Amino acid sequence: MSARVPVTPIDAAEITAYDHETDVLVIGYGCAGASAALEADAAGADVVLLERQSGGGGSSALSGGEMYLGGGTPIQEACGFTDTAEEMEKFLLAALGPDADQEKVGLYSRESVAHYQWLVDHGVPFKPSLWDSPTWVPPTDDGLMWMGENAYPFYEIAEPAPRGHRVTSDGFGGKVLMAVLSEAVTKTEIGVHTDTTALRLIMEDGRVVGVVARHFNETVTYRARRGVVITTGGFADNKEMLAQHAPQLVGLGVNSDGGDDGRGIVMAQAVGAAVKHMSAGQVGISLVPGMMVRGMIVNSVGQRFINEDVYPGLVGQAALFKHNLKVWVILDEQAYEEVPVDERWGVQPHFVAETLEELEREIDMPEGALQNTVGEYNRFAEHGEDPYFHKSARWLRPLQSPFAAIDVQRGMAPPEYGDGGTGGGGAEVFTIGGLRTTVDGRVLDLDDDAIPGLFAAGRATSGLHSWGYISGTSLGDGTFFGRRAGVAASRE
Amino acid sequence: MSARVPVTPIDAAEITAYDHETDVLVIGYGCAGASAALEADAAGADVVLLERQSGGGGSSALSGGEMYLGGGTPIQEACGFTDTAEEMEKFLLAALGPDADQEKVGLYSRESVAHYQWLVDHGVPFKPSLWDSPTWVPPTDDGLMWMGENAYPFYEIAEPAPRGHRVTSDGFGGKVLMAVLSEAVTKTEIGVHTDTTALRLIMEDGRVVGVVARHFNETVTYRARRGVVITTGGFADNKEMLAQHAPQLVGLGVNSDGGDDGRGIVMAQAVGAAVKHMSAGQVGISLVPGMMVRGMIVNSVGQRFINEDVYPGLVGQAALFKHNLKVWVILDEQAYEEVPVDERWGVQPHFVAETLEELEREIDMPEGALQNTVGEYNRFAEHGEDPYFHKSARWLRPLQSPFAAIDVQRGMAPPEYGDGGTGGGGAEVFTIGGLRTTVDGRVLDLDDDAIPGLFAAGRATSGLHSWGYISGTSLGDGTFFGRRAGVAASRE
Numbered sequence: 012m013s014a015r016v017p018v019t020p021i022d023a024a025e026i027t028a029y030d031h032e033t034d035v036l037v038i039g040y041g042c043a044g045a046s047a048a049l050e051a052d053a054a055g056a057d058v059v060l061l062e063r064q065s066g067g068g069g070s071s072a073l074s075g076g077e078m079y080l081g082g083g084t085p086i087q088e089a090c091g092f093t094d095t096a097e098e099m100e101k102f103l104l105a106a107l108g109p110d111a112d113q114e115k116v117g118l119y120s121r122e123s124v125a126h127y128q129w130l131v132d133h134g135v136p137f138k139p140s141l142w143d144s145p146t147w148v149p150p151t152d153d154g155l156m157w158m159g160e161n162a163y164p165f166y167e168i169a170e171p172a173p174r175g176h177r178v179t180s181d182g183f184g185g186k187v188l189m190a191v192l193s194e195a196v197t198k199t200e201i202g203v204h205t206d207t208t209a210l211r212l213i214m215e216d217g218r219v220v221g222v223v224a225r226h227f228n229e230t231v232t233y234r235a236r237r238g239v240v241i242t243t244g245g246f247a248d249n250k251e252m253l254a255q256h257a258p259q260l261v262g263l264g265v266n267s268d269g270g271d272d273g274r275g276i277v278m279a280q281a282v283g284a285a286v287k288h289m290s291a292g293q294v295g296i297s298l299v300p301g302m303m304v305r306g307m308i309v310n311s312v313g314q315r316f317i318n319e320d321v322y323p324g325l326v327g328q329a330a331l332f333k334h335n336l337k338v339w340v341i342l343d344e345q346a347y348e349e350v351p352v353d354e355r356w357g358v359q360p361h362f363v364a365e366t367l368e369e370l371e372r373e374i375d376m377p378e379g380a381l382q383n384t385v386g387e388y389n390r391f392a393e394h395g396e397d398p399y400f401h402k403s404a405r406w407l408r409p410l411q412s413p414f415a416a417i418d419v420q421r422g423m424a425p426p427e428y429g430d431g432g433t434g435g436g437g438a439e440v441f442t443i444g445g446l447r448t449t450v451d452g453r454v455l456d457l458d459d460d461a462i463p464g465l466f467a468a469g470r471a472t473s474g475l476h477s478w479g480y481i482s483g484t485s486l487g488d489g490t491f492f493g494r495r496a497g498v499a500a501s502r503e
Numbered sequence: 504m505s506a507r508v509p510v511t512p513i514d515a516a517e518i519t520a521y522d523h524e525t526d527v528l529v530i531g532y533g534c535a536g537a538s539a540a541l542e543a544d545a546a547g548a549d550v551v552l553l554e555r556q557s558g559g560g561g562s563s564a565l566s567g568g569e570m571y572l573g574g575g576t577p578i579q580e581a582c583g584f585t586d587t588a589e590e591m592e593k594f595l596l597a598a599l600g601p602d603a604d605q606e607k608v609g610l611y612s613r614e615s616v617a618h619y620q621w622l623v624d625h626g627v628p629f630k631p632s633l634w635d636s637p638t639w640v641p642p643t644d645d646g647l648m649w650m651g652e653n654a655y656p657f658y659e660i661a662e663p664a665p666r667g668h669r670v671t672s673d674g675f676g677g678k679v680l681m682a683v684l685s686e687a688v689t690k691t692e693i694g695v696h697t698d699t700t701a702l703r704l705i706m707e708d709g710r711v712v713g714v715v716a717r718h719f720n721e722t723v724t725y726r727a728r729r730g731v732v733i734t735t736g737g738f739a740d741n742k743e744m745l746a747q748h749a750p751q752l753v754g755l756g757v758n759s760d761g762g763d764d765g766r767g768i769v770m771a772q773a774v775g776a777a778v779k780h781m782s783a784g785q786v787g788i789s790l791v792p793g794m795m796v797r798g799m800i801v802n803s804v805g806q807r808f809i810n811e812d813v814y815p816g817l818v819g820q821a822a823l824f825k826h827n828l829k830v831w832v833i834l835d836e837q838a839y840e841e842v843p844v845d846e847r848w849g850v851q852p853h854f855v856a857e858t859l860e861e862l863e864r865e866i867d868m869p870e871g872a873l874q875n876t877v878g879e880y881n882r883f884a885e886h887g888e889d890p891y892f893h894k895s896a897r898w899l900r901p902l903q904s905p906f907a908a909i910d911v912q913r914g915m916a917p918p919e920y921g922d923g924g925t926g927g928g929g930a931e932v933f934t935i936g937g938l939r940t941t942v943d944g945r946v947l948d949l950d951d952d953a954i955p956g957l958f959a960a961g962r963a964t965s966g967l968h969s970w971g972y973i974s975g976t977s978l979g980d981g982t983f984f985g986r987r988a989g990v991a992a993s994r995e
Contacts, residue, residue, distance in 0.1 A: 017950045019775075110750040255779035255939070258602040258969050281949050283511075283773065287747035290782035312891045314806050333825040377890035379882070383875050390871070398869035399804045447747070457773050458509045477750050 016210050018274070018281040021223055023215035029234040033059040033202070035500045036222060036235035037242060038209040038275060041069025043469025043489035044242035045192040047452075047497030048201045049133070056237060056501035058201045061224060063208040063270050067196070068189040070244055070267040070441070070470070071486060075148040076184015078130070078490070079103075079158065079483030081174035082123045089139035090155050094172035096120040101169035102160055103475060106325070107484065110477040118450050119475060119491055126491050127176070134191045136179040145300040145320050147482070150353040152179050158481045159322030163401035175483050188486060207231065209275070212239065212282050212465070219282060219464035238464050238500030240452065242493060245442035245470035246273025247292075256289035257442060259332060264439035266295060275471045276445050282465065283456040287473045288444035293480040294327035295439045296419050298340050299358050301350040304406045306342025307388060308419075310334040313371070313380030315388070318400040324480050327438060330419065336437050339374060340417040341381065343410040360415035370414050385410055443480055445472045452496025466500045468493040508702050510766070510773040513715055515707035521726040525551040525694065527992045528714060528727035529734060530701040530767060533561025535961025535981035536734035537684040539944075539989030540693045541625070548729060548993035550693045553716060555700040555762050559688070560681045562736055562759040562933070562962070563978060567640040568676015570622070570982070571595075571650065571975030573666035574615045581631035582647050586664035588612040593661035594652055598817070599968040599976065607967050610942050611983055618983050619668070626683045628671040637792040637812055639974070642845040644671050650973045651814030655893035667975050680978060699723065701767070704731065704774050704957070711774060711956035730956050730992030732944065734985060737934035737962035738765025739784075748781035749934060751824060756931035758787060767963045768937050774957065775948040779965045780936035785972040786819035787931045788911050790832050791850050793842040796898050798834025799880060800911075802826040805863070805872030807880070810892040816972050819930060822911065828929050831866060832909040833873065835902040852907030862906050877902055935972055937964045944988025958992045960985040 035051040037044045040062035048060045062069075081087065082096035100120035104111050119126075131137070138154030149156055156175035159165055178184030178191075196203065206226055213221035213232070221234040246252040248271040253261045265271070276286060298308070300323040307315050308326060317329050330338045347360065364370035367381040388410065391397055395404035420437035446454050446467045453461035454472075468474075474488035527543040529536045532554035540552045554561075573579065574588035592612035596603050611618075623629070630646030641648055648667035651657055670676030670683075688695065698718055705713035705724070713726040738744040740763040745753045757763070768778065790800070792815040799807050800818060809821050822830045839852065856862035859873040880902065883889055887896035912929035938946050938959045945953035966980035 015950075017952075019948070019950060108750075110746045110753060254602045254969075255777075256781070258600075258780070261602060277949050280777075281775065285747075285772075288750070289748070377883075379879060380891070383879060387871060387875060391869075399872070456511075457769050458511060460509075477746075 018211060018277045020212045020214045020282050023213050023220055026213060026221070026232055029221065030231045031059060032234040032236065033057045034235070034237040035240060035497065036061065036233050037240045037497070038222065039069060039242040039244060039469070039471070040067035040203065041242060041244060041469060041489065042071035042188060042192060042486050043493035044069070044240070045189070045196055046490040046493030047240045047242060047468060047500070049192070049195055049199065050494040050497035051501040052199045052201050054498055054501035059233065060196070060201055060203045061207045061209055062203065062205045064268065065205050067193050067203065068186070068268065070271060071489065072186045072189040073266065073268055074183065074185035074486060075482060076178035076180055076188055077148070077156070077483035077486065078176045078178065079174055079481060079487040080123045080127045080176045081172060082120060084124055084127045084176065086137050086139050086155050086176055087172060090141045092172045094174070096123065098170040098172065099123060099174060102165055105165060105168045106159065106481045107476040107479040111479070112473070112475055115450055115475050115488070115492070119488060122491070129494070130490065133195045135188060137176050138179045141173060145304045145323060146354065147295065147300060147323055148183060149177060150351070152181060153177065154179055158483060159325060162321040162403065163318050185486070209243070209278065212278050214282060217463060219462060235464070237503040238466050240496050240500050241275040241279055241446070241465070241467040241471050242469045243275025243471045244271040245445060246276060247271045247441040249273045256444070257292055260292045260440045260442070263436045266439040266441045271441065271470070275467070279446050279454055279465060279467065283462060284454045284465070285447040285457045286445060287447050288477055291443040291476060291478050291480070292440045293324060293443060294331045295324065296327040296330050296336070297421070297437045298417060298419050299350065299354065299356055301354045302342055302346060302358070302417065303340050305346035305349055306340055306410060309339050309341055309384060311337040311376070313376050313384045315384060315400055318397065318402040320402050320406050322481055324482050328480065331438055336420050338419045340419065341385070342415055344413050344415070346410070347415060358417065361418045361421065362416040363413060365413050367414055370416055374416050374418070441470065443470070443473070443476045445470060448472045448492070450492070450495060451499040452492055453499065464503065466496040468496040510703060510769045512704045512706045512774050515705050515712055518705060518724055521713065522723045523551060524726040524728065525549045526727070526729040527732060527989065528553065528725050529732045529989070530714065531561060531734040531736060531961070532559035532695065533734060533736060533961060533981065534563035534680060534684060534978050535985035536561070536732070537681070537688055538982040538985030539732045539734060539960060539992070541684070541687055541691065542986040542989035543993040544691045544693050546990055546993035551725065552688070552693055552695045553699045553701055554695065554697045556760065557697050559685050559695065560678070560760065562763060563981065564678045564681040565758065565760055566675065566677035566978060567974060568670035568672055568680055569640070569648070569975035569978065570668045570670065571666055571973060571979040572615045572619045572668045573664060574612060576616055576619045576668065578629050578631050578647050578668055579664060582633045584664045586666070588615065590662040590664065591615060591666060594657055595967060597657060597660045598651065598973045599971040602969040603971070604965070604967055604969070607942055607980070607984070611967060611980060614983070621986070622982065625687045627680060629668050630671045633665060637796045637815060638846065639787065639792060639815055640675060641669060642843070644673060645669065646671055650975060651817060654813040654895065655810050677978070701735070701770065704770050706774060709955060711954060727956070729995040730958050732988050732992050733767040733771055733938070733957070733959040733963050734961045735767025735963045736763040737937060738768060739763045739933040741765045748936065749784055752784045752932045752934070755928045758931040758933045763933065763962070767959070771938050771946055771957060771959065775954060776946045776957070777939040777949045778937060779939050780969055783935040783968060783970050783972070784932045785816060785935060786823045787816065788819040788822050788828070789913070789929045790909060790911050791842065791846065791848055793846045794834055794838060794850070794909065795832050797838035797841055798832055798902060801831050801833055801876060803829040803868070805868050805876045807876060807892055810889065810894040812894050812898050814973055816974050820972065823930055828912050830911045832911065833877070834907055836905050836907070837903070839907060850909065853910045853913065854908040855905060857905050859906055862908055866908050866910070933962065935962070935965070935968050937962060940964045940984070942984070942987065943991040944984055945991065956995065958988040960988040
């Protein structure tokens with residue numbers, strides 16, 4: 012951070028007069044910030060919301076718009092699924108592990124139906140219809156989707172039910188979510204200060220009492236009588252922080268609004284905050300899950316490594332962390348044709364060949380590599396079996412000539428995917444680790460004590476997750492724990 | 504850390520009188536601490552060395568005793584190898600990456616021959632003879648070993664030369680190294696205070712000026728006029744810290760003296776220190792490299808995943824981080840017989856079978872999995888080729904009945920391996936990440952500024968490494984940067 016504005020906190024004694032005063036100051040206007048502000052306002056606090064960009068939305072507005080919700084929501088019930096908080100909790104602990112946050116996952120699961128209702132009460136639309144195939148985001152406006160609950164090994168761990176609640180939208184739903192929450196904010200007395208970047212915390216006797224910020228070229232000071240809530244997002248846009256904490260994410264495309272520079276995390280660390288799981292990341296890889304599930308995904312020497320019907324985010328993590336993104340989708344003509352046109356996102360194979368031998372040569376694999384893998388796959392697929400990775404029989408069928416290959420590293424994400432579709436290096440990532448917080452959003456120090464006056468939520472924190480990631484858990488825990496942080500801050 | 508002694512620093516104003524005063528206070532008597540103390544003493548400073556155990560040695564004394572040294576040491580030359588600092592640097596940046604510390608690696612490589620001489624001048628013995636086969640530690644007293652410099656892909660990246668300098672010893676050499684360094688310490692005026700655990704740093708006007716420690720049931724205070732050097736080791740013994748920063752290491756065996764609780768790291772963080780690469784770990788897996796290299800290592804579905812002639816530490820990291828340790832060594836009778844008896848460490852296969860089909864059934868692999876992998880391997884091995892993973896022709900030969908399998912997860916390390924040979928879960932780990940330091944051992948804060956009076960070296964710091972690990976780089980950078988930290992502290 013050298014040669015930049017230091018993050019070390021300012022002593023309140025150095026501030027002669029504050030430019031602004033409020034009860035609760037929320038930094039960052041994504042889904043966590045909006046939720047915190049709305050709940051602090053509802054609890055009777057004066058609230059100011061700072062946003063570095065010229066308008067609200069943050070990275071949340073660029074997201075797919077899935078919310079991981081369950082335990083028997085009206086959407087699940089309308090689609091004919093029963094679910095319980097216990098099964099949801101079991102799934103999340105397995106999918107977000109190892110060592111996901113048990114307390115957060117438990118509370119989040121138990122209060123999921125109530126949280127769904129809060130979202131709906133604020134105007135968030137969900138449609139009671141199921142998209143029944145692995146995908147990043149349904150190409151339709153379907154409101155419910157599987158997040159791999161029905162794939163191996165998860166169906167053995169928890170009773171499967173689809174829990175991906177997708178905000179109703181043409182294309183990505185994050186912008187709809189943020190439009191709705193922003194609309195709710197405008198109906199309150201919450202002050203929204205855009206183009207305002209928080210730089211340092213202000214401390215008084217070990218308590219966070221405000222923030223020094225920059226508004227264009229001007230330094231502005233804020234006093235927060237009750238609390239500061241950091242909802243500034245992760246650090247995927249900060250190459251130096253990535254290299255220090257998550258080196259495998261360096262150099263890839265980033266799924267963000269460009270402002271995920273980790274400043275909020277570091278500002279809090281500078282007043283003693285602890286962090287965790289800083290190496291973890293979500294990895295969105297450039298492929299069409301509908302093609303992958305009907306064919307296979309292999310590494311650079313033609314080996315399969317996962318059941319292709321699992322949630323594609325888990326495939327992405329395996330592809331990056333275990334195979335350095337050198338992965339290929341192998342499929343046949345029938346598989347390609349079976350994918351509905353609007354689900355193809357315009358993607359076409361990079362290589363086509365009549366024989367696997369020819370395809371091996373084209374994509375520079377050892378002679379025999381694909382022939383062996385596809386041979387083994389086909390031998391069992393004929394009987395609807397996959398003893399290697401346990402893909403569901405629904406997606407198993409011997410692959411036949413002509414064959415095709417998609418090079419995931421080329422990056423072929425459609426424009427809706429975050430940074431405009433370049434999918435730098437074949438993947439777009441964001442960070443999952445961050446500040447250690449209680450379920451009420453209190454930021455903990457290295458002794459596990461809450462730092463007075465400091466709260467946080469969203470991707471600036473380590474939320475439900477440890478290493479694993481399922482989409483819907485960022486908007487999900489951002490709004491859920493954002494709300495709780497807003498309430499807690501308003502009561503200080 | 505709740506319900507324990509807090510790590511938050513003490514204000515010097517609260518200390519009425521110090522129990523001890525010195526110029527340089529070194530915390531932790533492993534190789535980094537001994538080196539720091541010796542150099543600070545040599546520079547004319549008064550030095551006190553604190554050690555929580557009842558004697559020096561630390562985890563260093565339990566290590567194999569390899570030092571990664573090169574650039575043309577007398578040992579390399581005596582064995583007929585030429586080497587340069589540039590080639591050493593290229594290898595280390597590749598093997599310790601992604602994003603290894605370029606400044607540290609560069610300096611370490613350029614000064615490696617001089618560092619070798621310092622070690623020898625202090626009495627550390629190295630023997631000019633080469634052990635010419637992949638191993639954790641030579642079963643002989645040979646003093647030079649390959650660390651995978653001659654294996655793919657490293658021989659393509661840097662001119663190969665063996666750089667593993669193994670302290671002469673029967674068995675593990677770490678105890679010899681520490682005996683020699685301790686002997687050197689006793690010849691100085693360095694005060695060694697054992698059974699003394701540092702708990703909190705003492706701060707005066709933003710400067711570290713001392714330490715509060717515990718000696719049995721007594722609280723003792725130390726004033727350090729010039730500097731405090733933290734050489735307390737990593738955090739592999741602290742389950743909570745592992746879960747927060749390196750969840751994949753939780754539950755495995757630990758390679759330490761039991762005192763690697765991360766306290767030194769957290770004490771420094773509590774005065775503002777930054778950390779990096781906290782998720783990284785060395786992974787020693789329970790296998791005999793000489794067996795693996797003559798056979799193969801496969802995952803739970805029979806897939807090879809690495810060239811078996813690479814340094815076994817890199818195999819260990821791949822086995823844990825990419826295959827969750829569910830890995831097997833597959834070999835045939837000839838391979839087993841070829842391993843010299845004293846290199847076998849008493850290890851015998853868990854399963855033996857006349858056919859691969861039978862072996863698959865015994866070890867619960869999909870029918871055909873091993874038959875395919877061994878078939879492909881043999882087909883190319885016949886011509887001395889391995890197009891999949893590029894193992895050297897020297898180790899390639901078609902495997903033939905009868906076959907055998909070793910279950911790495913069972914943990915079969917010989918007693919010399921760290922914790923007494925249980926090899927909990929088939930692996931013994933330690934952490935690589937830690938405090939961010941300059942090449943002079945100054946501890947950096949979140950703004951990249953040095954914290955006055957605070958130094959660190961060894962596994963309490965992030966050293967040469969990012970994610971990768973080659974043995975010899977812990978004793979290597981511990982002693983090298985320990986020395987530099989001692990010098991810098993003595994000059995404050």
